[in-house]
Amino acid sequence: xxxxxxxxxxxxQGWAALNLKDLWLYRELVYFLTWxxxxxxxxxxxxxxxxxxxxPLLTMIVFSIIFGGLAKLPSDGIPYPLFSYAAVLPWQxxxxxxxxxxxxxxxxxxxxxxxxxxxxxxxxxxxxASLVDFGIAFLVMIGLMLYYQVWPTLLILWIIPLTxxxxxxALAVSLWLSALNVLYRxxxxxxxxxxxxxxxxSPVAYSADLIPTGIWRIIYGLNPxxxxxxxxxxxxxGTRPPDIMMGISIAIVxxxxxxxxxxxxxxxxxxxxRV
Amino acid sequence: MSDIAIRAQNISKKYHIGMLHSHNDTLRDxxxxxxxxxxxxxxxxxxxxxxxxxxxxxxxxGEVLGVIGRNGAGKSTLLKIxxxxxxxxxxxxxxxxxxxxxxxxxxxxxxxxxxxxxxYLNGAILGMKRREIASKYNxxxxxxxxxxxxxxxxxxxxxxxxxxxAFAVAAHLEPEILVVDEVLAVGDAEFQHKCLxxxxxxxxQGRTVLFVSHNMSAILRLTQETxxxxxxxxxxxxxxxxxxxxxxxxxxxxxxxxxxxxEEIPADADPFVPIALRVKNAQGKVxxxxxxxxxxxxxxxxxxxxxxxxxxxxxxxxxxxxxxVFTSFDTDDSVLFEKHATRAVGHYLSQCKIAADLLNxxxxxxxxxxxxxxxxxxxxxxxxxxxxxxxxxxxxMQWPEPRLGPLRxxxxxxxxxxxx
Numbered sequence: 001x002x003x004x005x006x007x008x009x010x011x012x013q014g015w016a017a018l019n020l021k022d023l024w025l026y027r028e029l030v031y032f033l034t035w036x037x038x039x040x041x042x043x044x045x046x047x048x049x050x051x052x053x054x055x056p057l058l059t060m061i062v063f064s065i066i067f068g069g070l071a072k073l074p075s076d077g078i079p080y081p082l083f084s085y086a087a088v089l090p091w092q093x094x095x096x097x098x099x100x101x102x103x104x105x106x107x108x109x110x111x112x113x114x115x116x117x118x119x120x121x122x123x124x125x126x127x128x129a130s131l132v133d134f135g136i137a138f139l140v141m142i143g144l145m146l147y148y149q150v151w152p153t154l155l156i157l158w159i160i161p162l163t164x165x166x167x168x169x170a171l172a173v174s175l176w177l178s179a180l181n182v183l184y185r186x187x188x189x190x191x192x193x194x195x196x197x198x199x200x201x202s203p204v205a206y207s208a209d210l211i212p213t214g215i216w217r218i219i220y221g222l223n224p225x226x227x228x229x230x231x232x233x234x235x236x237x238g239t240r241p242p243d244i245m246m247g248i249s250i251a252i253v254x255x256x257x258x259x260x261x262x263x264x265x266x267x268x269x270x271x272x273x274r275v
Numbered sequence: 276m277s278d279i280a281i282r283a284q285n286i287s288k289k290y291h292i293g294m295l296h297s298h299n300d301t302l303r304d305x306x307x308x309x310x311x312x313x314x315x316x317x318x319x320x321x322x323x324x325x326x327x328x329x330x331x332x333x334x335x336x337g338e339v340l341g342v343i344g345r346n347g348a349g350k351s352t353l354l355k356i357x358x359x360x361x362x363x364x365x366x367x368x369x370x371x372x373x374x375x376x377x378x379x380x381x382x383x384x385x386x387x388x389x390x391x392x393x394x395y396l397n398g399a400i401l402g403m404k405r406r407e408i409a410s411k412y413n414x415x416x417x418x419x420x421x422x423x424x425x426x427x428x429x430x431x432x433x434x435x436x437x438x439x440x441a442f443a444v445a446a447h448l449e450p451e452i453l454v455v456d457e458v459l460a461v462g463d464a465e466f467q468h469k470c471l472x473x474x475x476x477x478x479x480q481g482r483t484v485l486f487v488s489h490n491m492s493a494i495l496r497l498t499q500e501t502x503x504x505x506x507x508x509x510x511x512x513x514x515x516x517x518x519x520x521x522x523x524x525x526x527x528x529x530x531x532x533x534x535x536x537x538e539e540i541p542a543d544a545d546p547f548v549p550i551a552l553r554v555k556n557a558q559g560k561v562x563x564x565x566x567x568x569x570x571x572x573x574x575x576x577x578x579x580x581x582x583x584x585x586x587x588x589x590x591x592x593x594x595x596x597x598x599x600v601f602t603s604f605d606t607d608d609s610v611l612f613e614k615h616a617t618r619a620v621g622h623y624l625s626q627c628k629i630a631a632d633l634l635n636x637x638x639x640x641x642x643x644x645x646x647x648x649x650x651x652x653x654x655x656x657x658x659x660x661x662x663x664x665x666x667x668x669x670x671x672m673q674w675p676e677p678r679l680g681p682l683r684x685x686x687x688x689x690x691x692x693x694x695x
Contacts, residue, residue, distance in 0.1 A: 004451060009359060009368040032399035036385060036392075043387045043428075114382040115400060116359035116374075272361045273290065 012269060018261055022118045029117055030125045037100070037129035052136040056092050060085040067205045076207050076239045079148050086236045087204040087229045089137055094166045094225055095195040097130035101174035103188050106181055109275040119268045120261075123178045127171045134163070141236065150237060158235035162228055169224040169253050175260030179267040182275050203229050209240065221245030224253045279371060280452055280483040281334040281357065286366030287507075288327040288352050324538065326352040327363070328507035336371070336451075339484040341494040341515055343522050344504035345658070347539045350487045353504070354456050357485065372451025372483065375401060381441030386430035390421055390440055393429055397444045411447045418473075419443035446473045452483045471496065495519060495597060520595070531555070531563035533660040540654065546580035546620075547645045547653035552590075554641065554662045557631075563661070567634050567683060568668040574626040575605075575643055584617045585647040588625045593640040594681040595661075600639070603627060632685035635678055636666030 023030075042048045060081055067073045068080030075083035104126040105112065105119070112119070145152060181187035202225040203210075211220045220226050227249030233239045327349045334340050344350050355361045357368065358376035383400040384393050394415055398408035408415075416422050419440040421432070429437055455474070475497055478484050488494055494501060494515055501518035503510040511521055531554045540549060553576070556562045557569035565571050575588050589604035605625040606612040639662055644655040670685045671678060 004372045007359070007368075007370040007374070009356065009363065009370065011362050011364055011366070028405055029399050032396050036388065036396050039392065040385055040387050111383050111400060113355075113360060115376060115402075117400070117402070269362045272355065 018265055019118070023120055026117050026121055030121050030128065033121065033125035034128040037126060038132050049136060052133040053140055056085065056088045056137045057140060059088050063205050073206050076209065078237050078239065082144055082148050082150060082237065083233070084205060085141060085144055086233045089134070089141055090162065090166045090228050090232045091199060091202065091204050091225065092137065093130055093134040093163065094170050095199070096133060097127040097167060097170035098174050098195060099191055100130060101126040101170060102177035102181055102191055105178045105271060106188070106275060112275050113272050119271055120264065123171065123174050127167055127174065152236065153238065155235045155238065158231065162231045162235060165250065165253060166225070166228045168257060169228065172253055172256035172260045175264045179264050182267070182271055198225065202226055208245070217245055218248060221248035222252055224249040278336045279333055280336045280338070281368065281370050283368045284331050284366055286327055286330050286356060286363040286368060287325055288356060288361070289364040290324050290326050325507050327356070330507065330509055332502060332509065332512065334483055334485065336483055337481040338500065339478040339486060339498045341498035341501035342485060342487040342504060343494060343501055343518065348504040349507040350504055351456060354454050354485070354487060358454050370452065374452045374454060375448040375450030376454040377445045377456065380438060380445050384429060384441060387428055389428055390425040393440065394444055397441070401445060401448050403448060415443045415447050418446065442470055453477060454485045456487045531561045531660065531662060544654040546583065548578045548580065549645070549654050550576040550578060552641065552643050552659045554660065564663045564665060567636060567664045567666045568631055570631045571629040572626060573629065573641060574624055576624050577645065578622045579618055579620050582617055582619045583647060585650060586618050586645065587648065588645045589643065590627065591642045593642065595638045595640065598681055600681045632669065633682060634664045635681055635683035636664050636669070638663050
């Protein structure tokens with residue numbers, strides 16, 4: 001008799017264990033769902049992959065005209081288009097990951113009600129799918145840097161942990177939002193506003209140096225994306241390195257992520273009945 | 276090592292009625308009920324249903340167990356618990372082996388992806404490893420018979436091709452325990468035949484199968500033992516022939532009439548609301564035992580909350596051996612079809628007459644369904660009620676022997692004496 005996998009089904013009471021091992025067992029499903037999201041997105045669009053370039057590029061151009069050209073916001077001595085694109089890059093990664101991931105459970109209702117797999121896979125793979133757009137947009141960044149003759153240094157390697165931090169931020173927030181969206185569909189109407197407000201609270205169009213030092217910077221750092229964006233500018237363009245804001249950002253992300261994971265697990269058992 | 280595959284002990288599953296279809300559960304409702312104490316009270320008092328109530332059973336390794344019961348008896352909930360889609364409210368289930376579920380073929384298929392891509396995606400969703408899928412890929416394509424369209428997006432497939440591909444993937448899953456729900460209710464006869472064949476292969480390979488179906492002949496063919504569920508509890512468990520017989524004969528207490536209460540009507544039936552199905556004898560009285568020599572009237576009473584275009588309300592008659600005797604729709608006649616192309620809001624009665632001298636003696640099952648052709652199936656109850664036909668006075672009664680077959684028509688015979 002071969003070794004049989006033994007499953008014990010019991011009602012879980014209150015807070016469930018995270019059971020992240022299960023997530024590892026189902027890693028191929030993460031891969032396939034991510035692959036599906038990417039494939040479907042580009043198949044349905046006439047311009048296909050061009051959108052990944054157009055979106056950040058057009059945003060950058062609008063910012064350059066309004067904030068750089070008309071409002072003449074300071075850009076730390078960097079050409080404004082470069083300055084804003086370096087921020088639009090992580091911002092769009094974050095906002096698209098957040099949006100996709102937050103509506104992912106409801107969007108995959110047919111799977112949730114039919115088949116068992118660790119539910120965390122759904123928001124997780126939605127976040128991962130945003131990486132492809134980011135990769136393409138990043139190539140444009142390199143192009144812009146060459147055009148403005150700003151040569152990258154070894155600091156550029158910091159992009160990797162910073163990107164991870166942006167993804168974790170998106171995941172942490174969307175663990176909350178995706179589970180809440182199953183209960184209340186209001187959440188998905190709220191997300192565009194949320195990301196819009198959040199963008200103005202992040203140094204995308206302006207420099208983080210505009211924030212007065214002291215207590216204000218600490219409060220500003222409560223927004224994890226502030227640290228990420230400041231870090232991106234530093235790693236790509238060599239502006240001022242991240243300061244205390246970064247430490248606070250990381251702490252906040254970790255708190256949101258851990259609480260989000262537990263909340264998600266707690267709500268998980270009702271998804272199939274409520275979605 | 277025990278030879279048990281599934282052991283369920285006292286499992287129960289509670290649903291709040293509101294929760295079953297909570298698509299409109301918005302923040303607004305929550306805020307309103309937080310402030311409105313009456314509303315809050317009303318919600319708290321809202322009825323709860325036990326979809327499964329204190330159910331215990333065991334399935335041995337290699338056993339093929341059937342599960343039958345009316346709509347709302349808790350069959351689907353049971354399968355959902357066993358496949359871990361939802362948790363039981365109470366009770367414990369121990370499962371020895373990997374569970375594969377066919378709760379609905381084609382789950383996770385994406386219309387924009389090609390057949391090939393969907394095989395991989397669907398396989399992964401059903402719990403197969405990539406290597407496993409790759410090694411079975413050719414078998415899957417061959418079984419599905421869609422080989423030449425394998426690189427076409429499945430949105431361009433006909434519904435038959437789509438189903439065949441979906442079933443092909445699911446059928447090549449090799450879990451120790453297979454949980455199957457109504458896969459056979461779809462597709463054409465040939466396809467159903469193929470599916471049944473595949474299912475019996477699986478059963479013969481010594482794997483454990485839990486098979487939920489409305490198709491009594493499939494249950495009889497594939498399973499040795501069957502559980503009869505009613506209102507979330509087990510009414511009986513026994514050899515399938517006995518269980519099917521029990522279900523068909525005693526499961527229906529209403530004589531010649533089946534009525535539906537609102538909990539039994541799925542939310543997606545809307546705007547169609549089934550009210551009653553009745554069998555009447557030649558005197559117009561509702562009855563469950565009828566004479567084969569007299570016409571039998573079958574009527575469906577229902578109401579529409581919205582007007583429906585192309586609605587057809589139909590009945591089907593099955594023998595208790597599971598053979599389909601016939602299917603008939605109220606708009607089969609072209610005049611009625613034109614006249615009732617669109618049915619307005621209101622209360623309706625669709626009535627038909629089965630001619631005298633047609634049915635053989637025995638028990639028959641009447642199913643009903645309401646659909647718009649190729650648009651939507653609003654409601655279906657495959658075993659709405661049963662009735663018995665008495666053959667007194669039927670043709671051929673001079674010989675005291677049973678006639679085989681569900682029909683015993685009075686045909687016009689002539690005997691000519693051609694030559695002396």
